[in-house]
Amino acid sequence: MSVRKSKGVRHQFTPAMYFWQHTRSHVWCESQEERWEVLWLDYSGQAERLWAQPLAIAFGHGSQLSGDSHIPDLLAQFTDGSFGLFDVRPAERIDDLARVQFGETATICGRLGWRYEVLTGHDNRATANLDYLSASRHDRCLPARETESLILEMAVGGRPRGELCRIVSPDCPPLACAWIDNMAWRRLLNIDLAAVFSSETVYTTAESGSERRAE
Structure with a gap:
């Protein structure tokens, strides 16, 4: 069930939907940074399926964030069948609260046997070149x-x-x-x-x- 709240990217040069060729469907992107990370995940070839903001994590007793919730940016199913969650946040925008939130999310993923990673960005020129190459990724x-x-x-x-x-x-x-x-x-x-x-x-x-x- 979709839990996202934002309407997504609204910019004439930045489509909010990224075409995911593995499933011939679109992945919704909330920001330009998120779209770049989806692009890199696509290029890596490690993720078979990708969903945007597919679930909410409610932190319970024993958590530093008890009573709060968190909606991870992406859920991936990898080529080996395993699952993982991703959050997208430029390194300079990760504050103390975000570190706690990401740490608690990593703990839950560990208990589920899922992977978890915070995606903090890539070299700007490399991303621009990869975006150019992606125009030829289609069959x-x-x-x-x-x-x-x-x-x-x-x-x-x-x-x-x-x-x-x-x-x-x-x-x-x-x-x-x-x-x-x-x-x-x-x-x-x-x-x-x-x-x-x-x-x-x-x-x-x-x-x-x-x-x-x-x-």
């Missing part, structure tokens, strides 16, 4: 198997993005951009997300690339 940007094999072969040792595009699609290099970025999103190709992103960005074959495609 429509998947390269054909033969094309993917060629890209993996050409990226051994590392090649600039522009060069890879010219090799894969010599008649129309921009056509290959979505394929290459899709593979980077799936972590078949490694890139330095914290560096300035351009046609000179080096893409390198990830060690686990072939295994991930086989899955």
Whole structure:
């Protein structure tokens, strides 16, 4: 049962709903910080399903917050079937009350056998680059198997993005951009997300690339 109170993000550049491709549904986001963390969780590949503010925790006797309640920001079901809760709060906004609240929530999760983590943010440039890559995460940007094999072969040792595009699609290099970025999103190709992103960005074959495609 939904327990959220906020109407969510209202900004022309920040949709309140994030498309979660694993379940082909949307995850509701309350803030821009929350949307960025959902983006990183999606990229990690560790969470299979994600729900926004799905439950409320009522603190009982013996808790420092007895009589109070807390609504965690996200509930995740991981690829191994386990569950976990997340709270999103930039590090500079975590005060003493929040530390107690998060600590009590962690204790309850521990008793349930759930994971718990407070997500405090990422490097701004890395997040912006990941947001760019996410535009190619959809199935429509998947390269054909033969094309993917060629890209993996050409990226051994590392090649600039522009060069890879010219090799894969010599008649129309921009056509290959979505394929290459899709593979980077799936972590078949490694890139330095914290560096300035351009046609000179080096893409390198990830060690686990072939295994991930086989899955």
